[in-house]
Amino acid sequence: MASEKVDNERRAMRWGLTCDKGECQERVNKNGKEVFEVCKFKPTINQVEENTQDSPSCHYYMQKYDALVSKHSLWNYHAFFTIMKFNKKLFEEYLDRKITVFDEAHKIEDQIIQFVGFDIFSGQIDECNLNSEKYDFTDLDSMIQLTDDMAFSYAKKIKDIKESAAFQNNPDYELITGLERRHDRSTQAKIDIMSDKDNFIVNNPVKDLNGNFRIISVKPIDVSKFANSFFETEYQIFMSATIDKSSFCENMGLRQDDVAFVDTQKSPFPIENRSIELLNIRRLSYGSTEEDELEVIKTIDRIMDEHSDERGLILTSSIPRCQKIIRYLSHKNTQRIRICHSKNKDGKTQDEVISEHATDPTGVLLSSSLWEGVDLKDDLSRFQIIAKVPYPNYTEKRTRAKMDKFPLWYTSQTLTKILQGFGRSIRSEDDWAKTYVLDTAVNNVFFKGQQMIPKAYYDVLGMDNV
Ligand code: SF4
Known part of the structure; x- marks a missing residue:
């Protein structure tokens, strides 16, 4: 816990000079005896509640305790679930709330899994x-x-x-x-x-x-029996544009009778602003031929030519696929591409790559990770290409085991990611972008998962509204 002033935050992160994994205490020797000493910057929650903390106090704990003592507070999943898992007793009186709202609820399993096992x-x-x-x-x-x-x-x-x-x-x-x-x-x-x-x-x-x-x-494999310990208020509201009731309840261990489901009948955004073309170019899988792959890349080239004066987004399923696309695109379109992942080779963050993209009037982001959580509003993206269906990674042991046990889970994960991908470039009522899907396998996902598709997507997918 030796302190060090580093002006460059990114360098500090690379050197590991952060407090995020610390227990905020260190072993020190006092009178020949090893004892733990708590960081002198750490306030107590009572001090924060009464506004009597020392100045300067640790920014992290100030934020955390401020949120706990406030009437309403906004948390990221990791911070909130850390409390629910490890410090529920300690902060019991501050956690006594009537309602919790969980946004982006389709991602909850990924968050809970970090806290169980x-x-x-x-x-x-x-x-x-x-x-x-x-x-x-x-x-x-x-x-x-x-x-x-x-x-x-x-x-x-x-x-x-x-x-x-x-x-x-x-x-x-x-x-x-x-x-x-x-x-x-x-x-x-x-x-x-x-x-x-x-x-x-x-x-x-x-x-x-x-x-x-x-x-x-x-x-x-199944987190459902652990999930309820993270949802303890009298009421919970789970929000997402891409969940369906039965698979969500099964996954989270909720009784369907206890859950009221609001499936918005119609998207609030006009249909002409979010058109989707299923081009059915080729089916991409482990068994696809080189010719299949090249045909898909040729189509990406053609679409990029059609949108030569706009920014766009290309989504695919893996980093090697991104590399292959960039290798076979025409020279002029390759110049427009920025590969963007959560971690990038040149050390740039996702946000930095997106900021660069914003300054390039015909830039196109190519990624296997921007399926969700990114906001390409207005002319940050006017076309998006879904090159390959994003199945969960079957080589991971847990994915394989979960798929064997819950076959529909695999479809629902894939479907959720595709639907999330559809939304990356249309962020408001006045925003618009054209979406092209190239992989024929998408039909199979829509067929297997038809009961899980939220009604707001029926119009753009040409499904009958019920
Ligand atoms: S109390 Fe704050 S400053 Fe001190 S070690 Fe913990 S996180 Fe770092």
């Missing part, structure tokens, strides 16, 4: 004096054994410290609390998994550049 870091294994080579990081039983050994080791550490003369003379409760928390998490992880072993899957371990083990995570 568990991650074990190599540092924890070292702290417990365990040998990571003793465990099989592909096997669930071996991971259960690891959580068990960790819990045992933490319990022994706690017992030894409590019985020590040093502790009897001068108890260090912060140290004990930290160990107890890690003990409880290991124990809880084992209980969660043992309660429903078939529901958990061991992901591939993350290793460092030298091949040393860094992190292993064990995640549930």
Whole structure:
């Protein structure tokens, strides 16, 4: 926690000089004894509530506590779910609200999954004096054994410290609390998994550049039985333009009878502003031929020529596909392209690439990650090309397992992403953009997922309104 002033925020992030993963405490030696000391910038929630905090106080905690003590507050999912998972008891009186509104509700599963199951870091294994080579990081039983050994080791550490003369003379409760928390998490992880072993899957371990083990995570396939602990107010409102009632309820563990569903009959945006052409060029999949791929890229070229004086967006399913598109486009259209991902090779952020795009009157963004959460309003994009249907990554173990268990989930994930993609360039009533879909596989997704398509899309997809 040594402080350092760095003017360049991005460099600070790259150097890891941030507080975001810290526990806001450090071990210090006082009178020959190791104790934990809390960061001197950290205010208490009572100070913030009474406006008596020191100045300067930590910006992060000021924001967080301000939100907790306010009548209404706006949170990002990660910050809110962190509290719901780990600090619910601590902030109980501040969480007693009547309604929670969850925006972009189609993304909730991705958020919850980060909080259930568990991650074990190599540092924890070292702290417990365990040998990571003793465990099989592909096997669930071996991971259960690891959580068990960790819990045992933490319990022994706690017992030894409590019985020590040093502790009897001068108890260090912060140290004990930290160990107890890690003990409880290991124990809880084992209980969660043992309660429903078939529901958990061991992901591939993350290793460092030298091949040393860094992190292993064990995640549930079905999050529904954990979801309700994140939704505890009397009423919840889930908002999204792309969810359907039955798959959402199944996924979130909600009883359909407890849920009122509002499916807006008609989009508030005029149909002529959001036209969609399903061009059915070729079906793209692992089995497609080179000719199929090139035919799709040729069509992208043609559409870009037709929109030669406008900005646009091309969406596809993976980074290699982006690279292939850029390799085979005509020279003049390649000059218009900016590849944009959440992390980019040249270190630019997504926002920086989009800002550059805004200054290029005929720029076209090419991405496998801008399917959602990006706002290309007005002439930031007047045409969008969906080159390939964005199926979830089938090579991930959890995706495969979830698909086997819930076949419709795979379709609903794909459909949601396509529908989200449709909305990237039409952001208001007066905004307009033309959408072209090139991959024939989209018909199959619409057919399999027809019950899940919200009514507001029926007109542009030529479906009968019911
Ligand atoms: S209290 Fe704030 S400044 Fe201090 S370590 Fe935590 S996040 Fe950083």
